[in-house]
Amino acid sequence: MANERTPDSAKKELMETQRKMAAYEHALALMQYDGATTAPKDTADNRAVSMSILSEEIYRLGTAQETVELLEFLDAHKEALDEKQRRMVYLLLKDIRDMKKIPMDEYVAFQALLVKADDVWHRAKETSDFGLFCPYLEQIFDTTRRFAGYVAPDKDPYDHWLSQYEEGMTQNTLDAFFGTLRSELVPLLQKVAKAPQVDDSIRFGDFSPEKQEQLALWLMETIGLDLGHVGLSTTEHPFTTSLGSHFDERITTHYYPNDFVCSMFSVIHEGGHALYDTGSAPDLAYTVLDGGTSMGIHESQSRFYENILGRSKAFCRYVFPKLCELFPAQMEGRTADELFRAVNKAQPSLIRTEADEVTYSLHIMIRYELEKKVMAGKLAVRDLPEAWNRLYKEYLGVDVPDDKHGVLQDSHWAGGLIGYFPSYALGNAYGAQFLQKMRETVDVDACLEKGDFGPINDWNREKIWQFGSLYTPTQLLNRVLGAPFDPLPYVAYLKEKMRDVYGV
């Protein structure tokens, strides 16, 4: 049968294999989503059993001799492949070569560990008990370090994981990047600290989850999401997931009954991820190219919608009448400009997801420095809470009252995402470069003031979304910008924003 294989039949097989893998990924993603949104609280063990079995099945499928032969055949017939097919074969072969280096039983055990760790993390966070979570996190760091050793023995383990989320990223690059941000943002923050603080009382009061959900759904529609294909649920920590393909996307949020702003911007943030995912060209569905190309580019989209668009003066003006409609008593006597200033208040704080744009990168920097040290064996996991609290004091000047508001606040480590955090800061910087370019042809502020996301989304779809993972982050940046990555437009954007809000 292998003798009868032709490039055309092999291309068909390639699509079938990816379609099958997508079905398993659908099942795994749905089990995880169900666990976070709907599942009864004592069902994590049952999910762990099923997920470890299905992970084993997908591992077998992805690394089967049959699959390897198919991909190597296609790799040897590159001339018969189009650009997309070539990239699929490259990514799948890379995955197989990486996965084959990880013993299957360890891979499966890690998947089961992550399911349990996520459950334990939820409980640990609830009771602010790092000790409960610590042994799981130790295992996660150990496994992550060990897997890096299997896959890229000549590479620094943390560099390996950084480049899993952002191809080619290294600690050297990030040290320089964060250095620039630090040298520019710390003086900016100092200027802001001397200016009178803005009044953000507009965000606080009595905002029922039911009304906040109406706001969330309205925002999703406003930014251009198709609610027939993108669902909304509630979870402790908001996230976005694709089920099987970009045709079924789910975002989640968390409603605080005394503050509508948290959910509002988390919905726009996750909505940005969902726009990117669901913007993949239809023919990328059920292939490895479906969805975004890297975590950094993904975060560039989510944070572009959340901050650059969502927290702009123009969009605040568009949203304000809707807030008056939903919360007439609470908005009585308020103005759109108050909203704009409130959602751009800069102030050192404890929680990353609620941090303003200026301090945000410092939150990331802390996580980056801690991950780096733990991965290098220079910091023990059990000492993370102390180190966390020390750095928050040092960079942000805040005292962490408990681990719930400190080291236990994020779900990322419980999910095994070591090396992911820097993408958020990279995303901010990419986004500001995209904005600069977009403004050459799109009157962004005029669109936002009308709530018309059409031209903005068209630009993003044409330049970024449609390609899914066809291009690497570097290739994509070059295509879109005609220039390399540069953090300075982001710094300029923040300075302008602070001038607007604080007059500094």
Place this chain on the structure above:
Amino acid sequence: MANERTPDSAKKELMETQRKMAAYEHALALMQYDGATTAPKDTADNRAVSMSILSEEIYRLGTAQETVELLEFLDAHKEALDEKQRRMVYLLLKDIRDMKKIPMDEYVAFQALLVKADDVWHRAKETSDFGLFCPYLEQIFDTTRRFAGYVAPDKDPYDHWLSQYEEGMTQNTLDAFFGTLRSELVPLLQKVAKAPQVDDSIRFGDFSPEKQEQLALWLMETIGLDLGHVGLSTTEHPFTTSLGSHFDERITTHYYPNDFVCSMFSVIHEGGHALYDTGSAPDLAYTVLDGGTSMGIHESQSRFYENILGRSKAFCRYVFPKLCELFPAQMEGRTADELFRAVNKAQPSLIRTEADEVTYSLHIMIRYELEKKVMAGKLAVRDLPEAWNRLYKEYLGVDVPDDKHGVLQDSHWAGGLIGYFPSYALGNAYGAQFLQKMRETVDVDACLEKGDFGPINDWNREKIWQFGSLYTPTQLLNRVLGAPFDPLPYVAYLKEKMRDVYGV
């Protein structure tokens, strides 16, 4: 390797194979549950793709040469197996032998058809448009008939499907069973019709879904469900599903804001299914013996909790103070006895799931007669609405205003469950026999009046639940009752209830 197989190693393989099948079933059940509860409305096609692929995988696994050899080895070493293992091997071999007779592509296509049919049925019901659903239902009946021909060519196709849900059941038996019910219940109904109708206004008013949900969760706890393992969601048509094992069970309900009784009893009904499932002995988890033995026995439990226990005078007295707490204004001046009479009002109606106990079996009889005719080719699917409406007039004396309240009301046919309906009526009759037996050792009314389900659940667990599918329905009835199936205790139970409510 096959040469080295020993009974002990084969028993281990048997458990591993079933554990793997349970993981696929978890994925498929969760996708279906997600589709009914949470998924955005245009995602059915995406689910159909994944579900047909995973169905194909489970089909391959279940019918693989390796699996067949394992089971035949175990079948040849019966003396080394305990009672449970022997039953697992029997059921799995029977399934394989049946499944092998169905061409794989047709099996997979049927799974995909059912996913789409369910989606179309939802839309068709919404708009009361049978024409939309008709071509799908035709395909479902055709496929069902064809599959029966593959699996049991010498058997009447409808008899084949009846005995899929209730082993050994035939149209002959059911004709006799329904004959008895008809001859006893029609005169009873006539007597009731002459008595003054009860006042059921207590159930109507303004009952917010939020409060109804609180009632639902309280009822679930009251009847003895472990909310750490049993979840509650809302759907158009309530159902119960197990995910992977009986350790993760989900029930659903539907809240009508103007009537709290519908959801109240549907929660107790689905709760009865969930009690039976989650009552399986722990060592049955991840095996084919996990969960109930037949649809009839399953319905005997759900309808036992819903009707025999839930609609008893004693339980109404226990529930009433809770209703006063949740709905103080609506319960003002009402009594527990009013509740008892209201929830036992007998009156011919349009909707099966809301029918009282006396007319319920007539709803089932109509579906039974229609299925029988369609399966025998004596009635075309397109003529179902007319035939449905005619029989509702004939047996129940009601005019069906539209297909939404007629032939489109139930999800069963859209789910491919042809031959399932009679189980509901059988379940009623089994339940009354169980009650008679339970009363020999348990003071059921005293328990209900205190809301103490402990002794009732212990009896059911010991006699019925723990065994899962270890025994056939007939074996189980004989074990529990020491007597064969008999519909007369059910008739006696209904007569007593009507005496209590209507004084007839």
